[in-house]
Structures are given as C-alpha cells and as structure tokens.
Amino acid sequence: MTDEILRAASALLDTTLAEPTDLGGSPRSTVLRCTAGDGESVVVKAYRDEPEALRCFTAEAAGLALGAGAGPKLLAVDTDFPLLVMEDLGAAPSxxxxxxxxxxxxxxxxxxxxxxxxxxxxxxxxxxxxxxxxxxxxxxxxxxxxxxxxxxxxxxxxxxxxxxxxxxxxxxxxxxxxxxxxxxxxxxxxxxxxxxxxxxxxxxxxxxxxxxxxxxxxxxxxxxxxxxxxxxxxxxxxxxxxxxxxxxxxxxxxxxxxxxxxxxxxxxxxxxxxxxxxxxxxxxxxxxxxxxxxxxxxxxxxxxxxxxxxxxxxxxxxxxxxxxxxxxxxxxxxxxxxxxxxxxxxxxxxxxxxxxxxxxxxxxx
Known part of the structure; x- marks a missing residue:
C-alpha cells in the first residue's frame, strides 16, 4: 500500500517521493512523511475507500483550504485515490x-x-x-x-x-x-x-x-x-x-x-x-x-x-x-x-x- 501511495502522490506533485516514514494514521488513513526530489519533506495522507474515511478526506481537504495558515499548507489533492499532500510542519511541542x-x-x-x-x-x-x-x-x-x-x-x-x-x-x-x-x-x-x-x-x-x-x-x-x-x-x-x-x-x-x-x-x-x-x-x-x-x-x-x-x-x-x-x-x-x-x-x-x-x-x- 505504501508503494501505491508514493506513486500516486509523486504523480500528483510531478516529482519523486522517497524515504517514507509512517507517522501513525488511524483506521481511516495512512500518514507518511516523505522526501521530495528537491530534498524538502512533505506529509502525504491517504484515506481508505469507505464512507467515513471519505467524509474525513473531504472535510480535511476543504478545511485546510479554507483555514489556510492555521494548519499545514495544502499542496495537492487527489480526489480519486483519495489522498492529500501537506506541508511538513516538522517537530514542535504540543x-x-x-x-x-x-x-x-x-x-x-x-x-x-x-x-x-x-x-x-x-x-x-x-x-x-x-x-x-x-x-x-x-x-x-x-x-x-x-x-x-x-x-x-x-x-x-x-x-x-x-x-x-x-x-x-x-x-x-x-x-x-x-x-x-x-x-x-x-x-x-x-x-x-x-x-x-x-x-x-x-x-x-x-x-x-x-x-x-x-x-x-x-x-x-x-x-x-x-x-x-x-x-x-x-x-x-x-x-x-x-x-x-x-x-x-x-x-x-x-x-x-x-x-x-x-x-x-x-x-x-x-x-x-x-x-x-x-x-x-x-x-x-x-x-x-x-x-x-x-x-x-x-x-x-x-x-x-x-x-x-x-x-x-x-x-x-x-x-x-x-x-x-x-x-x-x-x-x-x-x-x-x-x-x-x-x-x-x-x-x-x-x-x-x-x-x-x-x-x-x-x-x-
């Protein structure tokens, strides 16, 4: 599944994503930190193809777009897969x-x-x-x-x-x-x-x-x-x-x-x-x-x-x-x-x- 996510996200960004690190998702999603071709890291979040996960995908994509700057920057969205690519905020205390x-x-x-x-x-x-x-x-x-x-x-x-x-x-x-x-x-x-x-x-x-x-x-x-x-x-x-x-x-x-x-x-x-x-x-x-x-x-x-x-x-x-x-x-x-x-x-x-x-x-x- 990780390989499929990387291929889809790489095609979406028109770059090669590598070195995936599992950030721990949920029963609804898989979340990976990846390195892009320019050496910068991004976060890819892929969702299961089931109703509750799809509701979460839609809400998150729309929510990040509306609340720009409050959360990570939304870099790309693939509605068909479905997945989204976000800015990597890095490490910080919560x-x-x-x-x-x-x-x-x-x-x-x-x-x-x-x-x-x-x-x-x-x-x-x-x-x-x-x-x-x-x-x-x-x-x-x-x-x-x-x-x-x-x-x-x-x-x-x-x-x-x-x-x-x-x-x-x-x-x-x-x-x-x-x-x-x-x-x-x-x-x-x-x-x-x-x-x-x-x-x-x-x-x-x-x-x-x-x-x-x-x-x-x-x-x-x-x-x-x-x-x-x-x-x-x-x-x-x-x-x-x-x-x-x-x-x-x-x-x-x-x-x-x-x-x-x-x-x-x-x-x-x-x-x-x-x-x-x-x-x-x-x-x-x-x-x-x-x-x-x-x-x-x-x-x-x-x-x-x-x-x-x-x-x-x-x-x-x-x-x-x-x-x-x-x-x-x-x-x-x-x-x-x-x-x-x-x-x-x-x-x-x-x-x-x-x-x-x-x-x-x-x-x-």
Missing part, C-alpha cells in the same frame, strides 16, 4: 506536552496562545459558509451524507438508556430541559473539528493546528466551552486553576467577538456556554458510561498521565452541577440528574480530578 509538563508558566502561555488562535480563526471565518460548501463540493466524491445522525442528537437520544443502566431515575422535565441543545446552532463559526491539546503544535510565533478531519461550521459554543470544561471531547483532561480557566475563556471570547459582536452580551455568552456544557456532558455520559459499567479504564490507551474514564465522567457531572445549580436553579431537572449520577457512582471510589501536572506545584486558583 499543547498537551505543555500541560503534562512541569512549567506552569509555559502551560499558561500555551493555553492563552491556543485560545487566541481558535478565537481568531473563528472570527475570521464568519460569513464564509458558502465558500466552505463550495470547497467541500470540490473535494467530495459524491458518496457522503452530511449532517446525518448529528452527535448531539445521538447523545440526547441515548441518555435515557444510560441513566437506566446506572439505576438513575430521570427527574420529571429532564428531557425538556436538555432538548434545547439540539438547536445549538447560533453564531456559526468554522472549526477544524478536533481542537484537542495534542492537535496543536506550539511554535514561537503561533499555534499550528493538526487534524482537520472534522472540519465544519458549527455553533461557536461547541468550541468555546472547551475553555471552561476544559477540553470537552479530549483525552488530555485534568483540572485547571480557576484563574487560568477564566483567562483562556476571556482570551477566546475577546477574539471571537470580532466576528460575532452579539457575543459581547454577557447574557448571550452565559446562555450559550451553559448549552455547550450541557451538550458535551450529555455526550460524554452517553458515549463513555457503557464502557465503564463493569470496569474502569484509562482515558487513553497509551498516553500517560491520564485520568480514568470514571474520573472524567464524575468530573463532568460535578462541573455541570456547579454551573446549573444555585439558590434558584435554572435547570433543576438537570441539576438533580447530576446529583443522582454522582450518588449512584460513589461506589466507583475514584479520586477527584487533579490539576494538570504543569500546575501541580502552583495552584493559582
């Missing part, structure tokens, strides 16, 4: 490396750079939906079905069965309080999709983003809430000091309001962030709980340190409970559900979520 390291200052600066980069990309993308749709059509094999079984719909639909598996009775009115997340579409922005710490390389002048397989337009709050939870769908999850959490949220918001001025309204921002937290918490509950009913496991198969899945779930429930509870709870059924989930899983006997390793010696909040 945001995950900074957070799992031993310097609070470096981690804080990396977080602020990450928040600034995504806020700026989101703001600059406002109003470019038609351009992105045209790019997606250009690279689409015609076999994709977009926006089918959206993750929020699947999460909401699956919640009752998951609650039942834990012996948690849903309070009256729960689904009515949760249902607004299905309409989490206001203030659309472009996003690479997977904005987790390991997909962000830290260079002296900027953050460069990797993995555009999920590139799409979605509500700004789907990404913005990563600053508060933190990192809603990722494996690199620990607790942030409160002051730093507030700083990265403010940094992201200060950039994205340049594209959506309505987000300057504190009430609009608060409501959207709450919906985003609710959506991602329901998603984690639905997706992860069935995997740990019988036995806990690490959040990532190989990376260390990581929390366990049970730790993550309880952490998500605790954060959402603190967000929606109060003297006059705005979402009383959601708050009660979080209490019941935490009570039902006390028997898991897992430690509370610790700080990110970089902040362990300096709790700033």
């Amino acid at each position: 945001l995950a490396d900074a957070l799992l390291g031993d310097s609070a200052d470096k981690a804080r600066e990396a977080l602020l750079a990450w928040a600034r980069a995504y806020g700026r990309l989101a703001a600059e993308s406002v109003g470019r939906e038609e351009e992105f749709a045209a790019l997606r059509s250009r690279y689409d094999r015609g076999e994709q079905q977009w926006d089918i079984d959206h993750w929020i719909h699947k999460a909401v639909d699956g919640l009752p069965a998951v609650l039942d598996s834990l012996g948690v009775a849903a309070p009256d009115g729960l689904m009515a309080e949760i249902s607004p997340v299905i309409e989490l579409t206001r203030f659309p922005v472009y996003s690479p999709g997977d904005i987790c710490p390991d997909n962000n390389l830290l260079f002296p002048d900027r953050v460069r983003m990797l993995d555009f397989e999920g590139a799409e337009y979605h509500s700004v709050f789907v990404d913005a809430v990563y600053t508060r939870m933190p990192f809603s769908s990722c494996w690199c999850v620990f607790r942030l000091p409160q002051g730093i959490q507030a700083s990265i949220e403010d940094t992201y918001r200060s950039e994205v309001v340049k594209g959506h001025a309505e987000l300057l309204d504190d009430e609009v921002w608060r409501e959207g962030m709450r919906l985003g937290m609710l959506a991602w918490t329901v998603d984690a509950t639905t997706a992860l709980t069935p995997r740990v009913i019988e036995e806990d496991r690490p959040l990532h198969r190989t990376r260390r340190p990581v929390p366990s899945l049970r730790q993550l779930l309880r952490y998500r429930w605790e954060i959402l409970l603190s967000e929606v509870s109060g003297e006059v709870p705005e979402l009383p059924a959601v708050a009660e559900t979080m209490r019941r989930l935490l009570a039902a899983t006390e028997r898991w006997d897992v430690p509370s979520m610790p700080l990110y390793p970089a902040f362990l010696s300096t709790d700033l909040g």
Whole structure:
C-alpha cells in the first residue's frame, strides 16, 4: 500500500517521493512523511475507500483550504485515490506536552496562545459558509451524507438508556430541559473539528493546528466551552486553576467577538456556554458510561498521565452541577440528574480530578 501511495502522490506533485516514514494514521488513513526530489519533506495522507474515511478526506481537504495558515499548507489533492499532500510542519511541542509538563508558566502561555488562535480563526471565518460548501463540493466524491445522525442528537437520544443502566431515575422535565441543545446552532463559526491539546503544535510565533478531519461550521459554543470544561471531547483532561480557566475563556471570547459582536452580551455568552456544557456532558455520559459499567479504564490507551474514564465522567457531572445549580436553579431537572449520577457512582471510589501536572506545584486558583 505504501508503494501505491508514493506513486500516486509523486504523480500528483510531478516529482519523486522517497524515504517514507509512517507517522501513525488511524483506521481511516495512512500518514507518511516523505522526501521530495528537491530534498524538502512533505506529509502525504491517504484515506481508505469507505464512507467515513471519505467524509474525513473531504472535510480535511476543504478545511485546510479554507483555514489556510492555521494548519499545514495544502499542496495537492487527489480526489480519486483519495489522498492529500501537506506541508511538513516538522517537530514542535504540543499543547498537551505543555500541560503534562512541569512549567506552569509555559502551560499558561500555551493555553492563552491556543485560545487566541481558535478565537481568531473563528472570527475570521464568519460569513464564509458558502465558500466552505463550495470547497467541500470540490473535494467530495459524491458518496457522503452530511449532517446525518448529528452527535448531539445521538447523545440526547441515548441518555435515557444510560441513566437506566446506572439505576438513575430521570427527574420529571429532564428531557425538556436538555432538548434545547439540539438547536445549538447560533453564531456559526468554522472549526477544524478536533481542537484537542495534542492537535496543536506550539511554535514561537503561533499555534499550528493538526487534524482537520472534522472540519465544519458549527455553533461557536461547541468550541468555546472547551475553555471552561476544559477540553470537552479530549483525552488530555485534568483540572485547571480557576484563574487560568477564566483567562483562556476571556482570551477566546475577546477574539471571537470580532466576528460575532452579539457575543459581547454577557447574557448571550452565559446562555450559550451553559448549552455547550450541557451538550458535551450529555455526550460524554452517553458515549463513555457503557464502557465503564463493569470496569474502569484509562482515558487513553497509551498516553500517560491520564485520568480514568470514571474520573472524567464524575468530573463532568460535578462541573455541570456547579454551573446549573444555585439558590434558584435554572435547570433543576438537570441539576438533580447530576446529583443522582454522582450518588449512584460513589461506589466507583475514584479520586477527584487533579490539576494538570504543569500546575501541580502552583495552584493559582
């Protein structure tokens, strides 16, 4: 297969690619660093010929083209193979490396750079939906079905069965309080999709983003809430000091309001962030709980340190409970559900979520 990829990519670039190094792809793709005829290296990413991989190929090609400069430069695309050739960004530490390291200052600066980069990309993308749709059509094999079984719909639909598996009775009115997340579409922005710490390389002048397989337009709050939870769908999850959490949220918001001025309204921002937290918490509950009913496991198969899945779930429930509870709870059924989930899983006997390793010696909040 490697030889076929090299031949196709070489023909596409009109040069000879050699010395392939496997960078580790996924079940959907093969990723190779290759040396071109001029001695420069490029990265070739080839996709499997099956529906999910083809959706990722189309999204990544269109996403890299739209978000030029945010990620690696898109050098060439072969829709028939399918594969794409990208600039080789080389070696650089990731945001995950900074957070799992031993310097609070470096981690804080990396977080602020990450928040600034995504806020700026989101703001600059406002109003470019038609351009992105045209790019997606250009690279689409015609076999994709977009926006089918959206993750929020699947999460909401699956919640009752998951609650039942834990012996948690849903309070009256729960689904009515949760249902607004299905309409989490206001203030659309472009996003690479997977904005987790390991997909962000830290260079002296900027953050460069990797993995555009999920590139799409979605509500700004789907990404913005990563600053508060933190990192809603990722494996690199620990607790942030409160002051730093507030700083990265403010940094992201200060950039994205340049594209959506309505987000300057504190009430609009608060409501959207709450919906985003609710959506991602329901998603984690639905997706992860069935995997740990019988036995806990690490959040990532190989990376260390990581929390366990049970730790993550309880952490998500605790954060959402603190967000929606109060003297006059705005979402009383959601708050009660979080209490019941935490009570039902006390028997898991897992430690509370610790700080990110970089902040362990300096709790700033």
